[in-house]
Amino acid sequence: AQKVTQAQTEISVVEKEDVTLDCVYETRDTTYYLFWYKQPPSGELVFLIRRNSFDEQNEISGRYSWNFQKSTSSFNFTITASQVVDSAVYFCALSERETSGSRLTFGEGTQLTVNP
Amino acid sequence: GAGVSQSPRYKVAKRGQDVALRCDPISGHVSLFWYQQALGQGPEFLTYFQNEAQLDKSGLPSDRFFAERPEGSVSTLKIQRTQQEDSAVYLCASSRPGSTDTQYFGPGTRLTVL
Numbered sequence: 001a002q003k004v005t006q007a008q009t010e011i012s013v014v015e016k017e018d019v020t021l022d023c024v025y026e027t028r029d030t031t032y033y034l035f036w037y038k039q040p041p042s043g044e045l046v047f048l049i050r051r052n053s054f055d056e057q058n059e060i061s062g063r064y065s066w067n068f069q070k071s072t073s074s075f076n077f078t079i080t081a082s083q084v085v086d087s088a089v090y091f092c093a094l095s096e097r098e099t100s101g102s103r104l105t106f107g108e109g110t111q112l113t114v115n116p
Numbered sequence: 117g118a119g120v121s122q123s124p125r126y127k128v129a130k131r132g133q134d135v136a137l138r139c140d141p142i143s144g145h146v147s148l149f150w151y152q153q154a155l156g157q158g159p160e161f162l163t164y165f166q167n168e169a170q171l172d173k174s175g176l177p178s179d180r181f182f183a184e185r186p187e188g189s190v191s192t193l194k195i196q197r198t199q200q201e202d203s204a205v206y207l208c209a210s211s212r213p214g215s216t217d218t219q220y221f222g223p224g225t226r227l228t229v230l
Contacts, residue, residue: 004158035218043205045159045221091158102147102211103172104219106158 002027004094006107013082014115021077021110023092029053031097034068034075035104040088051075082114118142120222122208128228129198137193137225141210148191149219150183151207159207165191198229 003026013019025034036048049059051068059066063080079086089111093104121140129135141148147166151159152175161175167188176183180198185191195202205226209219 037221042223043226044223045207045209047218047220050218093158102164103149103161103175104151104159104209105161108158 002029002032002094002096002105004092004105004107006090006092006110008110009108010111010113012113012115015084016081017114018078018080019082019112019114021079021090021092021112023075023077023107025073025075025092025094027073027094027096029096033095033097035093035095036066036075036077037091037093038088039091039109045091048077079112082112084114084116087112087114120208120210120220122206122222122225124225125223126226126228128230130230131198131200133198134194134196135198135227137195137206137227139191139193139208139210139222141189141191141208142220144212145210145220146188146213147211147217147219148185149209149211150191150193151209152177153205153207153224155204162193162206195227198227200229203227203229 005024032053034051038046056068065078067076089109091109092107095104123138149164150162153159163183164172165185168185180196182194205224207221207224209221211217211219
């Protein structure tokens with residue numbers, strides 16, 4: 001069965017520090033998709049990135065970067081030069097095309113606090 | 117509208133009452149999903165529609181939960197005879213045609229059952 005593990009429950013950093021959020025997944029499908037969402041205190045889940053299982057290229061978007069490694073079943077997320085506005089809960093999620101259709105399986109989330 | 121909207125944003129119900137939660141997806145989005153998020157947890161899948169067809173309801177926790185999308189647009193999640201364990205945030209998401217397209221979420225409805 002599919003599973004997503006975010007081992008870091010809470011992370012606290014000081015502004016301008018770099019921080020990496022870990023995500024490890026389990027799946028039997030060969031075709032799957034991985035996502036990161038941000039949930040600020042307002043509660044709405046904000047989409048950040050989507051990767052498919054055939055594309056292992058790392059991606060950078062401004063201060064955000066993602067490292068996808070199939071060999072270790074990991075999809076880690078790094079924020080460079082963190083800012084107070086980055087404080088939120090971050091969720092990693094998995095969608096399996098063959099086994100479970102369209103549903104997203106989420107990890108437990110990592111609460112990131114960036115202190116001024 | 118530009119995004120997924122949900123109403124009400126907050127709902128307080130007495131145990132045993134029925135509640136109805138509404139979701140209005142992004143215009144043109146064929147797929148619609150409901151998730152339940154307990155406090156401090158990640159969202160958990162409840163059910164999925166493609167147009168008006170409910171293709172997967174395997175995540176509904178009991179027969180007290182019922183969802184519909186009669187015209188393939190707005191969806192309603194109904195919970196009958198609410199229990200305290202139903203207290204959670206109920207999130208709705210929609211996506212374009214294509215089963216693995218990105219899901220965009222609404223702000224959620226926070227349900228508190230007293």
